[in-house]
Structures are given as structure tokens and as C-alpha cells.
Amino acid sequence: MRKKELIICSYGLKPGHITVETLRELSRCGAVFSDALSEAGFLKGKFRFLFGGKDEAGITLAAKEVMAAFKKFDVVGYVTYGHPAFLCAMTDRLTGLCLAAKINFRILEGISSLGASLSAAGVKSIPCGGISLLSAATLEHERFPLNPKGHTFIFDLSCFLREETGKFLKNFADAVRAAYPAAHRAEIIVCESADCAASVRTVKIRGLEKLISSSGGRGTLHIPPVK
Numbered sequence: 331m332r333k334k335e336l337i338i339c340s341y342g343l344k345p346g347h348i349t350v351e352t353l354r355e356l357s358r359c360g361a362v363f364s365d366a367l368s369e370a371g372f373l374k375g376k377f378r379f380l381f382g383g384k385d386e387a388g389i390t391l392a393a394k395e396v397m398a399a400f401k402k403f404d405v406v407g408y409v410t411y412g413h414p415a416f417l418c419a420m421t422d423r424l425t426g427l428c429l430a431a432k433i434n435f436r437i438l439e440g441i442s443s444l445g446a447s448l449s450a451a452g453v454k455s456i457p458c459g460g461i462s463l464l465s466a467a468t469l470e471h472e473r474f475p476l477n478p479k480g481h482t483f484i485f486d487l488s489c490f491l492r493e494e495t496g497k498f499l500k501n502f503a504d505a506v507r508a509a510y511p512a513a514h515r516a517e518i519i520v521c522e523s524a525d526c527a528a529s530v531r532t533v534k535i536r537g538l539e540k541l542i543s544s545s546g547g548r549g550t551l552h553i554p555p556v557k
Contacts, residue, residue, distance in 0.1 A: 334400050334433045337407040338421055340414045340440030344524045347441045360403025363396045366411040393423045413442035446521040447550045459555050466490050471498050474505045478556040488547025503539035510535045520549040
């Protein structure tokens with residue numbers, strides 16, 4: 331019996347970033363799933379769009395659909411946005427399911443929003459205060475590990491805007507205002523993607539809450555170190 335394998339990969343920040351390695355490996359797949367691409371003509375009938383969502387129920391449903399494909403195919407692919415191993419809940423879920431089912435998996439490298447955000451923020455070296463990478467999805471709602479001596483990048487901004495999070499955004503903005511000078515700047519960096527041009531919006535710390543509220547949850551928040 332042939333060994334089954336899941337290829338977990340990415341098209342980068344836009345389809346033009348897809349690597350030669352990724353194209354080669356996807357050509358081996360009997361079926362390819364994605365919740366980031368709505369269509370992929372280059373996959374010639376193998377492509378299936380994953381409906382669902384980014385919440386727990388949606389991830390569970392989408393992962394179940396991917397794993398069910400092994401009933402028909404030996405090699406299955408999953409395509410996401412950015413680096414497939416960076417803040418990707420579907421990758422975490424699929425690798426866990428593969429381990430449980432004793433199915434091989436490989437995670438291919440991809441261009442990440444992390445590298446693009448560091449570049450857009452002008453970070454050319456690591457300061458003594460370091461670089462903090464945080465996700466709003468895992469922050470506690472009343473305790474925030476802010477680091478004014480280093481660069482702070484916060485991903486998953488949409489988590490600040492969900493109705494069920496209540497005063498999460500206000501609590502965070504208050505904590506930032508308490509930790510940084512009023513005139514200090516913060517910015518939201520939006521990386522180029524298939525449906526969006528690159529942009530950087532900057533405000534003083536006092537305008538942070540309004541900036542995040544108007545972002546639609548898109549982009550990465552960057553707070554540079556206090557000098």
C-alpha cells in the first residue's frame with residue numbers, strides 16, 4: 331500500500347510569490363484544498379475551496395474535509411496565505427490529525443507577512459530590547475506583555491474587533507497609553523496581497539484605538555521602541 335502524504339504549503343502573500351518547489355509538490359496531489367485562494371486555474375481540476383471560517387467550528391469542518399480526501403488520494407495538498415507554519419490554526423489542526431492517523435506531512439516554506447512587516451517597519455537589526463511577536467488571539471484581556479525598549483508586532487487584529495471580546499480593545503489601548511509617551515507613534519502595516527495593495531497607517535499613541543477600529547482587522551500593528 332502506498333504511503334499517504336499531506337503537503338502543507340502557501341502561495342506567499344500573493345499568487346505570484348508561489349515557489350517552484352510548491353508548484354512541483356502540488357502537481358503530485360490528487361486534490362488540493364485552500365481557504366485562502368478562491369480559485370486556482372493552474373491546478374487543473376484538482377482545486378477545492380474550503381468553506382467554513384477561522385473559528386473553531388469552521389476549522390474543524392475544513393480539516394475534516396481535507397482529511398476525508400485520503401479515502402480517494404494518496405497525496406493531498408493544503409494551500410494557505412503567508413508562511414504555513416506561522417500563526418496558521420489550520421496547519422496546527424492538520425498536522426495533529428496526520429500524526430493521529432499516521433499520515434506523513436510536509437510543510438513547505440513560503441513568503442511570510444512577518445518578513446514583509448519587518449521590512450516595512452524599517453527594522454534592519456535586532457535592538458537590545460529585542461523584537462516581540464504577539465497575537466491578539468492569545469493575549470489576555472487585562473494583561474499585556476508590552477516592551478517599550480524593543481519593537482512590538484501584534485498580529486490577528488480582528489480579535490480586537492469581535493463583539494464577544496467586550497472591552498478588549500479599550501483595555502489594550504489604555505495599557506499602551508500607560509506604557510508609552512503620548513507622542514510616540516504606532517502604525518498598522520498591511521502587506522501586499524492578492525486583493526490589497528501594501529500600505530502603512532501611522533498615528534500617535536493616543537489615536538491607537540481609533541486606528542485599530544478602522545482597520546477592519548487587516549494588517550499588523552507595529553509599535554517601535556522608545557528611544
